[in-house]
Amino acid sequence: xxxxIILSLLLFCCIGLFAQSTEEKKWIDKxxxxxxxxxxxxxxxxxxKAYKLNPKNAExxxxxxxxxxxxxxxxxxxxxxxxxxxxxxxxxxxxxxxxYE
Numbered sequence: 536x537x538x539x540i541i542l543s544l545l546l547f548c549c550i551g552l553f554a555q556s557t558e559e560k561k562w563i564d565k566x567x568x569x570x571x572x573x574x575x576x577x578x579x580x581x582x583x584k585a586y587k588l589n590p591k592n593a594e595x596x597x598x599x600x601x602x603x604x605x606x607x608x609x610x611x612x613x614x615x616x617x618x619x620x621x622x623x624x625x626x627x628x629x630x631x632x633x634x635y636e
Contacts, residue, residue, distance in 0.1 A: 559588040593622045600619060613632075
């Protein structure tokens, strides 16, 4: 009995993680599509939703920083580039986006 409860909890947690990553991917795909059609504010909104689902995704943080640059909100771009560097300190794009070269 105890074993089946533990197994059920593990299965429930794994399903939750899978659903979250699927939801995150949905928002990232939407953001990319909006960015391609030059709807930068819409793209930014979608990337921020993906970020809320997974704040440790360096690629999403880079894309948010880049998109903030596209809409001329440089302070926020810098903040997200620095958050990205905290996640992945070896990402050259984030390093350059932070104002270093």
